[in-house]
Amino acid sequence: MQETQQTARSMTAAAPIWKDLLIPGSIMIAGLAIGLGLYFSGGPAPTQMAAAPAPAAQPQEVDRTDQVAPVTESDYRKGPANAAVTIIEYSDFDCPFCSRFHDSMNDIVEATDDVAWVYRHFPLEQLHPQAEGVAIAAECVGELAGADAFWSFADGYFAARGAGDGTAHNVLVPQLATAAGVSSAALEECVVSGRTQSLVQEDMDNAIATGGRGTPWSILVGPTGKTYPINGALPAASIEQLIQIAKDEA
Amino acid sequence: MVWGVIKRVFVRPGYLGLASLTAVLTLSVLLLLPNNALVADILVSSSVTLTAKLSFVFSLYGSLGTNFTVFSATYTVMIAILLGVNVSLLWYYAARARKLSKADRSLTFTGIGGFVSGMFGIGCAACGTILFAGLLNLLGITWLLAYLPLHGAEFGVVGVALLALTLYSFAKRINDPLLCKID
Numbered sequence: 354m355q356e357t358q359q360t361a362r363s364m365t366a367a368a369p370i371w372k373d374l375l376i377p378g379s380i381m382i383a384g385l386a387i388g389l390g391l392y393f394s395g396g397p398a399p400t401q402m403a404a405a406p407a408p409a410a411q412p413q414e415v416d417r418t419d420q421v422a423p424v425t426e427s428d429y430r431k432g433p434a435n436a437a438v439t440i441i442e443y444s445d446f447d448c449p450f451c452s453r454f455h456d457s458m459n460d461i462v463e464a465t466d467d468v469a470w471v472y473r474h475f476p477l478e479q480l481h482p483q484a485e486g487v488a489i490a491a492e493c494v495g496e497l498a499g500a501d502a503f504w505s506f507a508d509g510y511f512a513a514r515g516a517g518d519g520t521a522h523n524v525l526v527p528q529l530a531t532a533a534g535v536s537s538a539a540l541e542e543c544v545v546s547g548r549t550q551s552l553v554q555e556d557m558d559n560a561i562a563t564g565g566r567g568t569p570w571s572i573l574v575g576p577t578g579k580t581y582p583i584n585g586a587l588p589a590a591s592i593e594q595l596i597q598i599a600k601d602e603a
Numbered sequence: 604m605v606w607g608v609i610k611r612v613f614v615r616p617g618y619l620g621l622a623s624l625t626a627v628l629t630l631s632v633l634l635l636l637p638n639n640a641l642v643a644d645i646l647v648s649s650s651v652t653l654t655a656k657l658s659f660v661f662s663l664y665g666s667l668g669t670n671f672t673v674f675s676a677t678y679t680v681m682i683a684i685l686l687g688v689n690v691s692l693l694w695y696y697a698a699r700a701r702k703l704s705k706a707d708r709s710l711t712f713t714g715i716g717g718f719v720s721g722m723f724g725i726g727c728a729a730c731g732t733i734l735f736a737g738l739l740n741l742l743g744i745t746w747l748l749a750y751l752p753l754h755g756a757e758f759g760v761v762g763v764a765l766l767a768l769t770l771y772s773f774a775k776r777i778n779d780p781l782l783c784k785i786d
Contacts, residue, residue, distance in 0.1 A: 584637040588665035
């Protein structure tokens with residue numbers, strides 16, 4: 354009887370359940386806060402870009418997409434130069450999500466005549482060690498045979514990788530270059546000279562400067578010049594809606 | 604045993620609702636977080652109609668199919684569901700036990716660890732678009748990515764395992780009758 358009373362007393366005196374949950378709850382909130390803090394702080398430069406010059410610590414909340422390098426004639430572009438909306442994509446040839454986004458963008462620019470798509474490089478060295486080499490080769494193809502050849506190479510590369518083609522880089526790259534009209538010897542001479550490396554590096558630097566943290570990283574520029582950051586491979590439906598929103602906001 | 608407990612708990616609409624809400628919120632955070640700036644910009648814009656805003660936000664749920672591999676999409680959804688079920692079971696158990704023991708609290712921590720680990724895995728799987736990249740860089744161990752066979756998806760798998768473990772343990776505790784043990 355006495356034991357029963359003691360037990361009852363101890364249960365009555367028990368701290369409310371919310372007190373028990375206070376510590377784990379606090380840790381969860383703290384963990385999320387740290388995680389979100391890391392995310393919003395812009396963290397350090399993208400993990401994969403350790404070799405690239407990191408921008409000075411700038412908070413992610415500050416939209417840096419207005420630092421996007423202006424589109425010039427030297428950019429590879431699909432769609433009209435005077436399009437109402439331009440989407441500038443920073444991409445990695447060996448990123449599977451870039452492959453999906455590439456398909457979506459091809460569909461979008463084919464379906465409409467007031468959207469332009471600009472392709473720039475953002476190879477993620479630590480995840481895809483060969484991607485920078487492919488980007489350099491792609492620039493060589495463009496330099497040697499023109500914009501159509503560049504797009505032929507890029508479309509062919511993403512189509513192959515997107516379909517799960519595991520052909521080695523040193524076989525697939527010359528194969529696609531040849532199909533685009535560039536001989537293996539000319540391609541090799543260009544790649545070895547390293548003259549297109551600075552173009553790739555400029556794109557990478559601009560991707561980081563505008564807030565890119567992974568690939569595909571894109572910036573939509575609306576009719577008024579307003580910029581919209583696009584992180585990752587958004588579905589085509591989202592991109593189409595965003596294009597319409599950008600037009601409506603003009 | 605686990606299935607029996609889940610049926611017993613979720614026959615009550617309140618617990619089912621709590622689990623569903625937690626799972627949907629978790630999934631929403633994981634899918635929308637990479638584009639939070641864009642989403643916020645559009646939601647506050649006065650020149651975008653409410654229909655266009657909602658339509659755009661809902662369309663982003665499609666990124667589960669474009670921004671994830673089948674593998675990472677699977678464990679992302681599993682993490683959201685498991686977290687929802689865990690929260691409901693914890694609530695149910697806490698309401699019955701009135702006080703959590705030290706072991707119960709450890710279990711809760713394990714569940715939290717599972718969720719956090721899962722988030723890191725999700726970030727990395729999408730080419731470093733969420734949390735993982737920043738954290739690794741902060742810790743100065745970016746090289747780790749190159750050596751992980753699944754490039755960080757391991758964290759997602761660990762997250763699922765930890766959440767499954769806590770679910771099992773909570774179910775076991777719920778199944779056990781409440782006894783006043785004699786020390």
